[in-house]
Amino acid sequence: MALEQEKSLAVPAAALDDVVVAMAEGIFGGPGEVGRHFSGVQLRSVDMSDPVLLADSTIGADVVMVTLQPLRAAHVRALAPSVRVIGRAGVGLDTIDLDAAKAAGITVINQPAYGVTEVASHAVAMLLALQRRLGSLDAFVREGWTGPAPLSPMKALDELVVGLIGLGRIGRATAQMLTGMVGRVIAYDPAFPPLPHGVEWASDIGSLLGCSDVVSLHVPLMPETQSMVDAGFLAAMMPGALLVNVSRGGLVDEDALASALESGQVGGAGLDVFGVEPLPLSSRLMDAPNTLLSPHCAAYSERSTWRLMSWTLEDTVSWVRWRTVEHGNIVVVGDR
Ligand code: NAD
Numbered sequence: 001m002a003l004e005q006e007k008s009l010a011v012p013a014a015a016l017d018d019v020v021v022a023m024a025e026g027i028f029g030g031p032g033e034v035g036r037h038f039s040g041v042q043l044r045s046v047d048m049s050d051p052v053l054l055a056d057s058t059i060g061a062d063v064v065m066v067t068l069q070p071l072r073a074a075h076v077r078a079l080a081p082s083v084r085v086i087g088r089a090g091v092g093l094d095t096i097d098l099d100a101a102k103a104a105g106i107t108v109i110n111q112p113a114y115g116v117t118e119v120a121s122h123a124v125a126m127l128l129a130l131q132r133r134l135g136s137l138d139a140f141v142r143e144g145w146t147g148p149a150p151l152s153p154m155k156a157l158d159e160l161v162v163g164l165i166g167l168g169r170i171g172r173a174t175a176q177m178l179t180g181m182v183g184r185v186i187a188y189d190p191a192f193p194p195l196p197h198g199v200e201w202a203s204d205i206g207s208l209l210g211c212s213d214v215v216s217l218h219v220p221l222m223p224e225t226q227s228m229v230d231a232g233f234l235a236a237m238m239p240g241a242l243l244v245n246v247s248r249g250g251l252v253d254e255d256a257l258a259s260a261l262e263s264g265q266v267g268g269a270g271l272d273v274f275g276v277e278p279l280p281l282s283s284r285l286m287d288a289p290n291t292l293l294s295p296h297c298a299a300y301s302e303r304s305t306w307r308l309m310s311w312t313l314e315d316t317v318s319w320v321r322w323r324t325v326e327h328g329n330i331v332v333v334g335d336r
Pocket of ligand 1: 091092093112115119165166167168169170171189190191192193218219220221224225246247248272273296297298299
């Protein structure tokens with residue numbers, strides 16, 4: 001749907017009146033910008049980094065709206081008793097202590113659908129750029145175009161086996177973009193969701209790693225998936241295979257990845273997300289060969305930005321007014 005067509009509200013404008021929303025500092029251009037579209041809502045900007053500040057600055061707020069700002073247990077417990085709902089403007093829930101929200105009776109709503117096409121296409125773009133060695137070839141031209149171009153090793157696209165770990169919304173969209181483009185798409189997901197046409201199951205991660213020219217991660221960061229890409233995982237990849245991660249930095253042991261890239265065991269990496277963001281200049285990944293880095297922006301488009309802002313606001317207001325949600329997922333149902 002065209003962006004301008006989408007800019008009509010799913011809740012009656014009057015419903016917005018008098019709902020007080022405390023927004024994490026800096027998100028969506030701040031209260032002034034958001035207020036241009038949602039004039040009835042009372043918006044305020046809040047520093048989410050400090051639980052003490054949060055306690056005071058959320059007094060009277062119905063909604064707290066965050067993107068990637070962490071809401072650990074101390075932050076959640078510090079929220080004023082008026083706060084009934086946390087609107088996570090995004091997908092990943094690793095930044096919010098859901099147990100603390102449940103214990104406090106606060107509802108948590110996230111937005112899994114706002115940027116699926118964008119994230120999947122970012123993964124595919126990284127895969128294609130790495131596979132065609134575009135970073136090295138661009139540098140080669142700029143550095144004088146002398147001697148042999150850094151072309152090798154390079155398979156044809158339709159020879160590639162791509163292994164997707166995680167076949168939820170984004171993994172599935174990535175699979176749909178890749179089938180018909182690459183040789184084979186295989187996937188591993190312990191939940192075994194319905195398989196998109198043209199995709200095959202791998203029985204486990206080991207068998208996926210043993211035959212994939214490219215491995216792309218599409219799993220949430222949870223205690224079970226923290227550092228799942230460790231030295232053993234990287235050693236089990238085919239020599240020279242590529243790794244793409246547009247999910248969460250914490251899935252990858254970055255030191256082990258840097259070593260594998262330096263040794264050539266991993267032939268290249270496309271990374272949108274990092275254990276620490278912004279990625280420190282001292283990170284070994286900065287100098288790793290055949291590595292493309294982007295600043296946690298895989299979900300970005302003007303449409304997804306509008307969706308994320310408007311859907312989060314509409315759903316949280318709608319929850320406060322009627323305990324219903326139009327766009328997102330209710331992750332925790334609170335009794336406040
Ligand atoms: P989803 O919940 O729809 O799918 C996740 C899938 O991973 C599920 O099917 C689940 O069964 C599977 N899974 C869980 N543990 C697994 C494991 N150990 N091995 C294999 N599969 C496993 O989530 P989604 O909407 O597809 O999003 C995936 C992740 O993408 C999010 O959790 C988020 O961290 C990340 N994300 C990143 C950006 C970005 O800007 N870079 C934007 C949106 C989402």
